[in-house]
Amino acid sequence: MNSWWFACRKLIGGIPLLFGVTLISFTLMVYFGPDLTYELLGKNPTATAIAEVRHSLGYDQPFWHRYLMYVQQLITLDFGLSMVKDQPVTELLQGAIPVSIQLLLPGFIIGNILAILLAMKAVQNRGKWPDKTIMTFSVIGMSVSFLVIIIGCQLIFSSSYGLDLFPVRGWQVHDKNEQFSWLAYLNYVTVPTIALVLISLGYNTRFYRAVLADEVNKDHINTARAFGHSDQKIYYQLLLKNTMVPIITRTLFSIPMVIISGSLLLESYFGIPGVGLITYEAIIAGDQPVLKAIVGLTAVLFVLVLIGAEILYRLFDPRMGATQK
Amino acid sequence: MINEPAHSRLNLSLWQQSRQHFMKDRWGILGLLIVVLYLLVVIGVWFGLWGTEWSAISDDFNQGPSLQHWFGTNAIGQDIAERGIYATQVAFEVGVVVTVFAIFLGLLIGALAGFFNDTWIDGVLLWLMGVIDAIPFYLLVAAVAFAMQGHAWAMHLAMIAVFWTTTARLIRAEVIKLKQLAFVEAATAIGFNPVHLLFRHIIPNTNHLIIIQATIVFISAIKTEVILSFLGLGIKEGISWGLMIAEATNDIQAGYFNNFLAASLLLFILVIGFNLFSDAIQDALDPKLQKNHEKK
Numbered sequence: 001m002n003s004w005w006f007a008c009r010k011l012i013g014g015i016p017l018l019f020g021v022t023l024i025s026f027t028l029m030v031y032f033g034p035d036l037t038y039e040l041l042g043k044n045p046t047a048t049a050i051a052e053v054r055h056s057l058g059y060d061q062p063f064w065h066r067y068l069m070y071v072q073q074l075i076t077l078d079f080g081l082s083m084v085k086d087q088p089v090t091e092l093l094q095g096a097i098p099v100s101i102q103l104l105l106p107g108f109i110i111g112n113i114l115a116i117l118l119a120m121k122a123v124q125n126r127g128k129w130p131d132k133t134i135m136t137f138s139v140i141g142m143s144v145s146f147l148v149i150i151i152g153c154q155l156i157f158s159s160s161y162g163l164d165l166f167p168v169r170g171w172q173v174h175d176k177n178e179q180f181s182w183l184a185y186l187n188y189v190t191v192p193t194i195a196l197v198l199i200s201l202g203y204n205t206r207f208y209r210a211v212l213a214d215e216v217n218k219d220h221i222n223t224a225r226a227f228g229h230s231d232q233k234i235y236y237q238l239l240l241k242n243t244m245v246p247i248i249t250r251t252l253f254s255i256p257m258v259i260i261s262g263s264l265l266l267e268s269y270f271g272i273p274g275v276g277l278i279t280y281e282a283i284i285a286g287d288q289p290v291l292k293a294i295v296g297l298t299a300v301l302f303v304l305v306l307i308g309a310e311i312l313y314r315l316f317d318p319r320m321g322a323t324q325k
Numbered sequence: 326m327i328n329e330p331a332h333s334r335l336n337l338s339l340w341q342q343s344r345q346h347f348m349k350d351r352w353g354i355l356g357l358l359i360v361v362l363y364l365l366v367v368i369g370v371w372f373g374l375w376g377t378e379w380s381a382i383s384d385d386f387n388q389g390p391s392l393q394h395w396f397g398t399n400a401i402g403q404d405i406a407e408r409g410i411y412a413t414q415v416a417f418e419v420g421v422v423v424t425v426f427a428i429f430l431g432l433l434i435g436a437l438a439g440f441f442n443d444t445w446i447d448g449v450l451l452w453l454m455g456v457i458d459a460i461p462f463y464l465l466v467a468a469v470a471f472a473m474q475g476h477a478w479a480m481h482l483a484m485i486a487v488f489w490t491t492t493a494r495l496i497r498a499e500v501i502k503l504k505q506l507a508f509v510e511a512a513t514a515i516g517f518n519p520v521h522l523l524f525r526h527i528i529p530n531t532n533h534l535i536i537i538q539a540t541i542v543f544i545s546a547i548k549t550e551v552i553l554s555f556l557g558l559g560i561k562e563g564i565s566w567g568l569m570i571a572e573a574t575n576d577i578q579a580g581y582f583n584n585f586l587a588a589s590l591l592l593f594i595l596v597i598g599f600n601l602f603s604d605a606i607q608d609a610l611d612p613k614l615q616k617n618h619e620k621k
Contacts, residue, residue, distance in 0.1 A: 020456030025468065032472035139604070143597035145551055147570055148589040151577070161580060260461040265552065283467045284557060291471065295464045302459040 007311050014307045021299035026070045029292040031063065036083070036288060070292070074300065079293040084285045089293045092278055099171060100263045100274030106189060107196030107262075112251055114197065115204030120235055122205070123212040134205065141202025150269050153195040166191045169271035192266050199262070204250075211246045215239055244316045252309045260298055343533075346609040353605020359598025363413060370414040378404060379411035379564055390583065397583035399572060408564050409587045415565045416547045416595070419481065423546035426485045428539050431492025432528065438493065439500025440523050447497075454490040462487050462549075463556075470558050480559045484546055492538045499531050533610040540603035544596055551592060566592045 037053050038045075045053075051060075058066045073079050079089035118138075122131040156162040158169075171188050175181040215221070216239060224234050263276030271277070275294065282290035337345065347353055369375050381403065388398040396405035438450040457465075469483035470476075503509060504527070512522050553559035554567025566588040573585035 016452055017455050017459060020452060021459045024456055024460060028465075028468040028472040139600050140597065143593055143600050145548055145570075145589065145592055145596075147552055147555055147567070148585075148593070151570070151574065151585065152589075155577060159577075161577075261463050264463050264556070268556070279464070279467075280556065283470075286471065288471075291464075291467065295460065295468055298464060299460045302461070306455075306459070 006314060010307045010310050014303050017303045017306070018300060021303060022071055022074060022296060023067065025292060025295040025299055026067050029288060029295055030066065030070055033288055033292075035059070070296070073293075074296045079289050082282075082287055082290050084281070084287045084290075089289050092290065093275065093293065093297075096273060096275045096278050099272060100267070100276060102173070102185065103171075103189060103192055103266065103272055103274055104196065104262060107193040107200075108255075110193065111197045111200040112204060115201055116208050116240075116247070118201075118205045119208035119212050120240075122209045123216055123239075124231070124235060126213065126216075135209065138202040138205040138209075141198065142206070143202075144198075146199050146265055149198050150195045150265055153191055153198070154269065157191045157194065169269075171270075171272040171274075188272075192270055192272070195266065196262060200254075207250060208243075208247065211243050212239060215243050218242075245313055248312055248316065249309055252305050252312070255305055260294075343606075343609040347605055350605040350608065352601045353609070356598045356601030356603070356605060359594060360602055363417070363595050363598070366410060367414045367417045370411055375407070375410055377407075377411075379407045381407075396587040397581075399576065399581075399584050405569075405583050405587045408569060409566070409591050411563075412565045412569060412588070413591060413595075415560060415563055416550060416592075419484075419550045419560075419565075420543045420546045422481050423484045423488060424539050424543045426481075427488040427542050427546075428492055428535060430485065431489035431538070432496055432531070432535060434489065435493035435496030436500050436523060436528050436531070439497035440504065440519070440527065442497070442501050442504075450493070450497075454493055457487060457490050463553075463558075466553060466558055477561065480550070480553055484549060488542050488545060492535070492542070495534050495538065496531050499534055500527055503527050503530055537603065537607050537610060540599060540606065544599045544603065547592070547599075548596060 036057060037050060037059070041049060041053055054060055058069055061069070077090050081087065082089050082092055085092065118134050122134040125131045154168065158164065158166045166187060173180060173185040173188055175184065220242075221234060221239060224238055229238075260276065260279065263274050264280055265276070266272070267274045267276035268280040278290060279294050281287070282294070366375075382401050383398065383403070386398065386401065390397045396409060399405055399408075434450055434453075438447045441447050460468075465487055466480060466483040469486065470479040473479040473482070500523075509522065509527065512526060513519075517526075550559050550565060551567035551570065554565045555571045557571075559565065559567055569584055569588035573582075573588065576582070576584050
């Protein structure tokens with residue numbers, strides 16, 4: 001069985017899941033969603049005007065027909081105009097996605113690498129004080145609400161009650177000539193990054209420690225130790241490579257969650273015009289075209305990530321593909 | 326096994342062993358004490374002993390902590406301690422409702438999927454879990470709130486709809502494992518009714534997982550309620566820690582931190598208490614760890 005066939009089969013296997021997520025988002029957001037007829041009409045509409053708008057929104061069509069219309073919107077990426085901003089939804093998202101990536105990427109990478117390093121330190125000193133200290137702090141980190149971390153970071157680093165080093169809110173990363181400026185970027189991205197790292201560090205460290213501790217008891221590690229390999233080689237080459245599968249899963253799976261959940265709070269609190277802020281504003285205003293686009297697209301993205309993960313596993317562990325029927 | 330003396334150390338039942346293990350865990354006991362303390366606070370609110378004045382407005386705006394107002398007052402002169410205490414009860418209500426329904430749903434669906442694995446029932450149920458897990462949580466809540474047009478229970482429903490899947494997956498895996506054990510095979514061989522077998526003999530063997538999952542769901546529900554209420558998707562009438570933090574964002578800019586600190590501290594202490602408790606019972610109920618314990 002070659003890799004291409006494997007990838008193709010995985011993609012076909014993802015179709016029921018894609019069907020499910022689009023069906024649920026359609027049912028919740030469009031079918032049971034609020035009736036938009038009167039939002040689009042002026043005062044005192046005539047009966048024909050009402051019928052026309054209802055027809056253009058597809059309200060006179062049966063369930064499956066409307067579902068197919070929604071799928072068509074997802075495939076062509078054409079969701080019409082936002083109700084609040086009078087701008088095509090696709091255009092809104094095109095502007096917002098790069099901002100969210102720029103905002104979240106550093107924190108995401110630092111958060112994961114730092115967590116792996118801390119977990120490694122904890123596993124190397126299992127049961128001793130570094131392990132206990134690291135794990136105590138990760139429980140404390142897990143217990144502080146995201147909200148409190150974000151507000152606290154802003155208070156400490158950005159406000160006049162704290163260090164007052166960085167701007168309180170906003171995202172002016174371009175200089176006067178519309179050029180991307182690294183200095184301005186650092187200025188705006190630092191505090192959200194610190195917050196993001198603090199949010200994820202507790203959970204990640206605990207997870208990675210559990211994974212590493214499981215692997216460190218295995219025979220191949222004992223053998224390597226008996227052969228007299230250095231700690232450096234045992235932990236960072238042998239151990240890390242063998243735990244790559246759960247680590248990849250964790251990282252990939254958290255991507256869609258980080259994009260939406262992480263950015264929702266961070267961006268709405270720091271006033272950064274990314275996907276999260278758009279989502280937040282759409283939730284508050286009940287902007288259905290934007291919400292159905294975001295819900296549908298992220299769900300589809302997640303399924304694609306899922307399929308991507310299975311293909312990646314095979315690269316790291318050829319046994320995985322072979323054992324499956 | 327039932328007739329053996331329960332007092333000899335080696336013949337303790339699994340539950341008794343777990344309790345012994347738990348009692349030795351100092352952090353777990355601390356967590357339990359914190360949870361019990363909060364529970365007493367909640368019961369007091371139910372009986373109207375305290376937290377009754379949470380909405381009363383007075384002339385003392387933005388006061389610092391004093392004997393009369395333990396955590397000070399907010400911008401319209403409400404006592405922050407009273408509000409925090411009342412919000413504790415709101416948080417517990419959300420936690421209990423979500424936990425009970427999510428665990429029940431997860432247990433039922435997980436057990437069915439596991440019992441009928443290799444049939445289409447398992448396939449459909451697994452598909453359903455995959456679909457729900459694929460939609461980012463806050464968006465699903467927004468979608469449910471949207472579909473229910475801002476109904477007061479939209480948040481609870483959305484959390485239940487999301488939180489059952491983890492429990493269901495765990496129970497499913499456990500039931501598949503149990504199905505292959507000799508006692509189930511024997512019961513099938515002597516012609517037990519499968520429904521009876523599932524509910525009387527297999528599900529009771531997943532109790533330890535249910536207890537662990539319940540504590541985890543409870544923590545998630547309380548933490549999530551705070552964030553959703555802050556975003557305007559959660560509690561709308563009354564007060565919750567999330568709403569207090571939302572109020573506090575304005576106070577903070579004016580330099581008043583009482584509201585923010587009170588709500589965050591109450592939340593933090595409860596969550597860390599519950600986390601410690603949850604970790605301790607996970608250790609105590611984990612059969613793998615217990616074996617290691619005995620070997621020593």
